[in-house]
Amino acid sequence: MARPIVIAGGGIGGLTAALALARRGIRTTLIEDSPVLSEVGAGIQVTPNAYAVLDSLGLGSVLAAYATVPEAVRLVAAETGRTLATVPLGATVRERFGFPYFVVHRADLISVLASAAEAETKIELRLGNPLIDAHIKDGGVFVETLHAPIEAAALIGADGIWSKVRTRVLRGAHAEYSGRIAFRATIPLEHAADWMRRETGAWLGSNAHLVHYPIAGGRLLNLIAVAQTERSAEDSIAPTPGEEVIRRFADFADPAASLIRAADVWTGWPLATVPATAWTEGPVALLGDAAHAMVPFMAQGAAMAIEDAAVLAAKMATIPDAPAAFAAYAAERRHRVRAVARASRSTGQIYHLTGLSKIARDTVLAATPPGRLLARLDWIYGWRPPA
Template identity: 35%
Template sequence: MTRNEVSMAVIGGGIGGLAAGLSLLRAGVDVHVYEQSRGLSEVGAGIQVSPNASRVLHRLGLAEALAMSGVKPVAWHQRRWDDGRTLLRTPLGEDIEAAFGFPHYQIHRADLLDALAGAFPAERFHAGHRLTRLAEHEDHVEAEFESGTHIGVDALVGADGIHSTVRCSRFGPDIPHYTGCVAYRGLVPADRLAHLDLEVTAQIWMGPGKHFVHYFVQNRRLLNFIAVIEQDSWTRESWTDQGEVADALAAFAGWHPQIRGILEGVDKTFLWALFDRKPLARWSVGRVTLLGDACHAMLPFMAQGAAQAIEDGATLAVCLSKVDARDVPDALRRYETLRQPRASRIQALSAKNKTRFHLPDGPDQEERDAELARGTTDWSSSAWLYGHDAGVIEPASWCGAGE
């Protein structure tokens, strides 16, 4: 692989940071990833990887790893909360693969992170490195870590998540807005749920003030669920607070026996509050930019947060592949121009789904259900989302230096 002259630090070794590291490496960038945790750390939860993300991951050489632990659901099944009536069933499996050329996966987050880390050179991954200070100069960026390490690079990207230190240092602290929703998350051993005879679909149950999503991960050994509930107040934003199973069961009293059966099978749940952020007007300042949750944290109601982070890395790599160190600021602005509108659109659509999923029974819910019943299984309306290739920039939008 030939190297260009650009050296880059990725701050944060989560899904977004590691995927970006791999994309940048393949583009010839001299990239290193700095992660605050001592090792790889992921919460015990599942994630959906849609074709717009699996396209990038396959190109990064991860097709086999995804196929080994991921589950390909046969359909998305949207259902009514109390009687389980089908509102819309959209075939996935071979259908979505035929439509977009790449599969839709359900996977354990740790399996995805392991696959990414396994493909990234160990000598370029620096665990136990928490960024503490950032200084930008005309021709380079300096970064300091709690470990005492000090580096100088041509470019730096903050892939350091929702509480991003990089974002804060460039754009100041942000004020997240509590959306009025909390989510219980959990993983249930599939053998405990055999009596429910669950199909291999991603199921979304909609009801008044709540919704419930479940799907298999890890070769169907575990069932992942997310139970979202409207709740008046919350103070912390964390992914790791424990929730009481009894509280979740009480919240879903009166719901279909399948939902209650899943909750009864879990040992431990995590409780997580949903905060909203307005799209950032800017992601890049000079030689520093952002990706993933650091710049577009979104509600998980389209299952696109990590997918968008993966796309960011692919586009960033294309923008940096044709420049030398002098042109980094222009390349980062181009990356932002290409990515910001799409990520903001998906952020806004994800937020809108909260209202749609949680309608109380009545005229609006009936209208939603009627619309779902008319729903098409033709993929043309979602081609903009799943058919997008973040690793290809149309010539019209490419006016980069060095061509």
């Protein structure tokens, strides 16, 4: 019996990779720490480049049932509540890129991916079976798991920012703390102003910003409040009392302030990154956050994992030797991922400007035509998966 290709990690990237490989006739065994396929967190923005991959896997119409399509992104001065600029989304994005921009609950996206994987005969799911260790052996990979070892032809690490495959197998870089924390919460949509029910909002403050958008079929408003913090990258994701977030965002004007007050408990996520350096070694490859975790200020972390999955599957389908396929995959992806990571860092810096720099930013945003703001995203949203 041929040795399987093992995917470590049953999140968005790992499930998408398994499905992309299956659609090209390649069998995989997916191992996941958790006994159920689920996702921590609330909302996620699915941009046209990511949707193009999901649609190519036959999941577009299924996801549409869970999606909310914002009409625009509204950029607001946090301390005054003044609208600085509006970037059109909705029909404008679909017409420009051929695919939609939508927001969805992470649990719904994982549910769609998991159902597709469970129905796919070329995917074997081994849940509640974490990777213990692995090492390259006899042209393949010896994968030690909780329940039984696996003699694999290749190993794909889709196991997130704290990847065991990266640190134990490839001896790669450790995550680097960004100096920022994202507080996440959801509140009933009844707390939202009318425009918030139809648009994504980004409130730009001094060393802080707030993003919100509707999810769960318009029943909830997803909140992400980002600020500087003294926490370390090793701090775990943890509940945070509403009072702490209210204190950190005390200078935000209404209605943003009222949204923050409406959430009793937040979850604090220290934001860390992984340098996009060594992604592969022989028959071992990384994808998504395991390879190149980035700050989330372009909403492209999951999208890059989804793109990775599509390119990796295409290379493995056309190059029979796994090490060569993995090397070709990394060579194709590295430049784009680094460019998106730079853009994400830059956006975060722009969002958090203070003093005269903030005044200049607000002036430029107010004077820039909406269509030009959207056009700046062409190079990201216009990407398409291999045929």
